[in-house]
Amino acid sequence: MSRYEASDIEAKWQKAWEEAAIFQAKEDHDKPKYYVLEMFPYPSGKLHMGHVRNYTMGDVIARYKLSTGHNVLHPMGFDAFGMPAENAAMASGGHPKDWTYSNIDTMVEQMKPLGLSLDWSRMFATCDPEYYGQQQALFLDFLEKGLVYRKNAVVNWDPVDMTVLANEQVEAGRGWRSGALVERRELTQWFFKISDYSDELLTALDGLENWPAKVRLMQENWIGKSRGLQFSFERTDGEEAIEVYTTRPDTLMGASFVGISPDHPIAKQLEAESQEVADFVAECRKGGTTEEAIETAPKLGYDTGLRVRHPLDPNWELPVWIANFILMDYGTGAIFACPAHDQRDFEFATKYDLPIIPVVEPVEGADELTEAYVPTKAEKVRYVRGFAGTEEQTGEDGVNTAVDKAEAEGWGEGVTKFRLRDWGLSRQRYWGCPIPVVHCPDCGVVPEKKENLPIALPYDEDGKAIDFSVPGNPLDRHPSWRDCACPSCGKPAQRETDTMDTFVDSSWYFARFTAPRAETPTDLEAASYWMNVDQYIGGIEHAILHLLYSRFFARAMEICGHLPESAKEPFDALFTQGMVTHAIYENAERKNENGRSIYHYPNEVEERDGGVFVKETGERIKVIPSAKMSKSKNNVVDPLAIISTYGADTARWFVLSDSPPERDVEWTASGAEAAYKHLNRVWNLCDRIGEMDPDAKGEGDEDLLREMHKAIRDVTLGVESFGFNAAIAKLYGFTNTLSKSKASAAVQKQAIKTLAQLMSPMTPHLSEDIWAHQGGEGLVANAPWPIADDSMLVEDSVTLPIQVNGKRRGELTVAKDLDKAEVEKLALAHEAVQRVLEGAAPKKVIVVPGRIVNVVA
């Protein structure tokens, strides 16, 4: 009997696949194409279990599709620009480029042993000049089509380091390095006009049937289409009126004040005139730029002293307040506040003692307001201070009649607005794709010429390495790179030193994979053949931004002729997988010198006496289950260690087995061990069957074949529906059946070969070995997927549970097609039913054929 030596067989079969080049994708119009893509990783330098799970899922699909006669494209690359490389350069010297490419090498080394069916010949990194040069060409094309423009936008400003901070570099309102209070500051920045596509991106969501409903809903809410009323409040001082937008014009008679954003032109004018206003606005600008920071900040207001007239009653004057929770980016940057029916306005009015005037109340009558009354728009309410429509109507009708009336009377206009803002792509950083424009004193902003692309990042500065020890963007202080000739007039000019948001890099890589070495962004023929991505797999954290930006990019690329019209929605099907988690072991008896918790590695602790303890010191451990793997919590499990102990097949089997793919999976050492034991059982089973006399007769051939066909049906269904954990449960079941079977050698051999095939998407190496051992032809990776024989799946009898009043009381085994009346008769005659009925007639009997009988007593 031989032993299962994973490392031997895995290396052997990986070599065989490579030699046969079976995963290299070529256009082949005789077969249906299938493009499967997992979201490409950031090259952190460490592969983690989340990657393993993500890529294994994609690999199962890719290998299954290969077996079902598809021409498969399954590429891999790296999302290689971004802040961690600059942070590493800051922390330990070196250059982001060296750090990144060395990490990529490491990660490829770590990925190869997994035996993924990837076409490595198509690999690229977004920091390759060949890639980002084509991205610069796309930018120029977009610019020409009017899809790019410049405007002012706010950034996080660290006043001590004098630098722009990313949102994640702001911790509790302070810069992460300097500790200074962060301010919001305006800069001129580049934008993609994604808002041109708001309606289109919204309505097209309906066509994405193979996307999770939750992702479509999240995008729908993010785009945020709303219909409301836009109108003006006349100022009592006769100056320019204040224009507001509201989605609840029906509550206009509950207006308490008019609020403007601290960034509103009127606020800016007052800021210039009054120190008090300037101080207040400065206070408002403290803190980060995130929506969360702004929305959760304590509400601040300043009464400007300005007064406006209510549009429905010229004698009614309302004060104008500057309020920190009003965003200049949305609507007109000014609102009217109705505290009675908006919780934010309610809190503000309570704080500043402004009137709270109810407009609507529940039809059944109102209590005194202790918080804003906010009924849903579909709910029928009583308008006690309405001005349009009937007294009792739904909020929706109230809004519509209010808009109609305003339009008829000429003081307002119904307007559709979107929450979606244009995509700011400028980053004041080095390690990104340079924006290919030049600032010329005479010609202004001039696009770079395409023949000058790529505008490559400088590696050094006058022979010295780029310096990251000082805050700010090294491109800004790099004269020999920054100084250039104007592409238009040839006079001295300066390059744009902002680089692109890394979301730009990931918004078209899927298209580039179809022709990764093309001299243009895409090769239209290759793109037309391979697009769309048939199955895209990635984390739910990308549900909105990455996927929305990619949808926009596909449209913009289509307009510029880089993608066919059919690729406007680039991802036909989307699957969002969960994270890999691991328990955290927190020391329950001790903190470190800074008063922070101490976390222990899994191998530092042991379980005994019903508790968990540190092996060395015996200190008690608090176990926090299912936490996201994180370096700082010491709960990261290294896939390489698992692979070297058990092999890649074990790691692959385990990450798929225990949890539904869309949910988080908890990594447990015992789970990996169990997966390994199972693969050993399969190995031994193969050995045992291989040693049987080929002519040996046995019993139960028919039964084993039936189970085999059921396994084919169930595993196929599981793989096709992303029910990998369910497929694996079936494979456990079938393995147990086979190992107990006394069937003839020929049938057992057929069964183990089928088992190897069914396992091959998950455990490709072991399956190849079994396949070869049992005399299978060629590679199992190329073998056609088994098809279940329907005639073997038919059952002639069925066991029905019998319920009385919805409670299970017994069961009944009957012929499959026995008619309802007969089933009812048998059920009523059942001893358990008789006992409950006590001779009384049932009120009702429900027979669901093939499923259940329920007797209502």
Add this chain to the structure above:
RNA sequence: GCGGGCGUGGUGGAAUGGUAGACACAGGGGACUUAAAAUCCCCAGGCUUUAGCCGUGCGGGUUCGAGUCCCGCCGCCCGUACCA
């Protein structure tokens, strides 16, 4: 704050509105062994015992029937436009 999701034994989880706990892990018992490991077999939601009762985060509702659908809470996770 806002948007989205999730919550089932000791653990991971299964269950087109139709037998809650499949399949595993950990646990208990047994076989094999001088012994152990490995392997194999059996048991196993809780509480009472031959039959029941209680059980899918909490509280309501719809239904012949709810883990599943609806309403209201609680907790955790993701996103919140410069983390990728």
